[in-house]
Amino acid sequence: MSSVAEKPKGILKKTTTPAPAAETRGKPKPDARETAIRHARIIHSRRDIQDQISDSIIELSHFPRTRNESYTSSSPAPADAEAFKNLVRLYQPSDYDDMIEERNCNGMCGYALCPRPRVKMSQGGNFKLLNYGTKDFSIVPKREVERWCSQKCARRAMYVKVQLNETAAWERAGIASIQIDILEEPKQSDDPASQLAKGVEKFKLEEQKPTDDPAEKLNLDKEKKAAQDARDLELATSQLAKEVEKLKLEKDQKAAQNARDLALERGNPQTTRRSVKVAIREKSVKMAAEAPSIDTGDEGHLILDGYKTKFDPKTQTISKGTNLTETAEKDTSEE
Incomplete structure (x- = not known):
């Protein structure tokens, strides 16, 4: 009796394959043209700010606008002081140094609100002794001293420079709270007669006040x-x-x-930097490849550093059947 093997049946439920999930629509990719236009506008705005800074350096090289005996570097004209603070608001320390260098090239003091010319040392040497014999004695480079008309103007200029920021100008352009202050000094008259007259006038006014x-x-x-x-x-x-x-x-x-x-x-890509796409392409070969072959007439192996040896294998070689003694005797007889 032949028995037919039956396929065993599983007791577990048949698993149904789930339907493929619907593809979720992601965010639409930005248009390449719009992205390029946006980046171009950002670059143009940055260049405009840099152009404004360059123009302001040229403008400050001719400051102060109001040149009058009543206005000095310690008490400049209000209009000049306000314009100076607005122009250097977005400066970096390097831009401020460029402005000082531009003024020095024009023969003026590096402080923009000073109308006097800069000092020029006639003595030789690269260093200068300042305040010799006092507690403030120092040795400074001659070039640094010649940037200003006096140490007071150097102090006023450095007071402005320490307020500047290394951050890029286009990152600070929209912050209205960034303000630059100039060094405020007490207004004192250098004329003793005018000081005495002011004191007498003040005394008279105080006497005229009613105190009853x-x-x-x-x-x-x-x-x-x-x-x-x-x-x-x-x-x-x-x-x-x-x-x-x-x-x-x-x-x-x-x-x-x-x-x-x-x-x-x-390892995330930085958005502030421009990404460059590199396309790797296979170099096209115009001629068919040839297998290397040994050329019998090639004498390249005889050339060393551009010099070709003059060895002639036909006249300066000895055949195998020739005796060395006979060859030597033949050469002697010929001599």
């Missing part, structure tokens, strides 16, 4: 004190606001730097 009413005098003192307190409060508030804006700017710059470092560490 104590209540009026007390109210006047209170008003002066209140006005002084209001001015002090306003000054402290403005300084606090500047400090807060400065801290916020430093925080944003640090966060941006950390983000760039993290992207570089992860």
Whole structure:
């Protein structure tokens, strides 16, 4: 009796293959033309800012505009001071150095609000002794001294330079809170006669003030004190606001730097840099490849450093059947 083997049946339920999931539509890819236009606009805006900085350097090389005896580098004209602060607002320290160099080429002091010419040392040597015999004695390069008309102007110029930022100008162009201050100095007259006249006039005015009413005098003192307190409060508030804006700017710059470092560490492409596409193509060969062959007439092996040996194998070789003694005797007999 022949038995037919039956295929065993499984007790588990048949698994049904799930239907392929519908492809989720991702975000549409940006148009290449729109991306190129956006990048071109960014590049043009940056170049416009750089052009503005270059134009401002040329403009500041002819400052101050108002040249009058009543205005000096310590107390410049208000219009010139305001224009100077607006022009150097987006400067980097390197741009400020370029402006100083441009003014020196014109023979002027490096401080933009100073109308006097720069100092020129006639003595030889590359260094200069300053404040010799005092506690402020120093040795500085001669070129550094010749950038200014005096050490006071150098101090005023460096006061502005330390406020500048290394961040690119186009990153700071939209921040209105960035302001540049110039060094404020007490206004003092150099003429002793004018100081004496002002003192006498002030004394006369104080004598003419009525002091009979104590209540009026007390109210006047209170008003002066209140006005002084209001001015002090306003000054402290403005300084606090500047400090807060400065801290916020430093925080944003640090966060941006950390983000760039993290992207570089992860290997993510940086968006600020232009990506270059490299196409690798196979070099086309115009002629068919040939197998190397030994050419019997080639004498390239006889050339060494451009010199070809004059060895003639037909006349200077000895055949195998020739005896060396016979050859030597033949040469002797010929001699």
